[in-house]
Amino acid sequence: MNAVSRLEKTLFRLQSQHACLAWAFERIADRPGPVIEFGLGLGRTFDHLRRHLPGRDIYVFDRVNDAYPDCQPDPALLFLGEIEDTLPALRDRLEGRVVLANSDLGSFDRDSNRRVAEMSSRLLPPLMAPGGIVMSDLPLALSGFETVALPPGALEDRYYLYRRTA
Numbered sequence: 268m269n270a271v272s273r274l275e276k277t278l279f280r281l282q283s284q285h286a287c288l289a290w291a292f293e294r295i296a297d298r299p300g301p302v303i304e305f306g307l308g309l310g311r312t313f314d315h316l317r318r319h320l321p322g323r324d325i326y327v328f329d330r331v332n333d334a335y336p337d338c339q340p341d342p343a344l345l346f347l348g349e350i351e352d353t354l355p356a357l358r359d360r361l362e363g364r365v366v367l368a369n370s371d372l373g374s375f376d377r378d379s380n381r382r383v384a385e386m387s388s389r390l391l392p393p394l395m396a397p398g399g400i401v402m403s404d405l406p407l408a409l410s411g412f413e414t415v416a417l418p419p420g421a422l423e424d425r426y427y428l429y430r431r432t433a
């Protein structure tokens with residue numbers, strides 16, 4: 268049996284995500300530019316993003332829209348389908364401009380996690396502004412980025428933070 272229960276895994280991930288979001292909001296407060304959410308899910312992190320980043324364009328991606336009715340993104344900034352398929356059309360609009368990306372695509376399926384981590388690692392770097400922050404529920408291998416120490420309240424290996432250096 269695992270040392271950590273599924274309840275604790277979820278709890279630790281969300282606690283760490285929340286702490287990383289708070290940290291990122293402060294870092295981008297005076298940096299204009301769009302935000303990306305990979306993985307709308309039920310819309311929980313999207314709801315948090317829009318409350319803390321009023322007026323900011325938040326581009327949201329998922330296969331399907333399963334978000335709570337009161338957590339619906341602007342339809343003009345919601346892109347449904349496989350991210351690999353929907354993102355390329357936005358490349359001109361987003362390239363080098365994104366100040367914060369939250370990649371929240373993980374599940375309890377290891378193979379899927381490997382695939383989506385590889386995908387985010389490949390697709391995010393060209394979109395990010397210099398100094399742009401990537402948050403992820405899975406470890407990523409981002410070319411031209413440094414790993415950032417987690418803020419207080421976030422637990423090691425439950426969420427990951429990166430910043431574009433090059």
Ligand SMILES: C[S@@+](CC[C@H](N)C(=O)[O-])C[C@H]1O[C@@H](n2cnc3c(N)ncnc32)[C@H](O)[C@@H]1O
Nearest residue numbers: 306307308309310311312329330349350371372
């Ligand atoms: C952990 S959930 C996101 C949770 C969400 N951020 C929230 O707070 O409610 C992961 C989501 O990623 C989506 N997803 C995973 N891989 C994807 C892919 N390749 N393309 C589009 N969506 C994907 C799934 O459909 C799922 O809704």
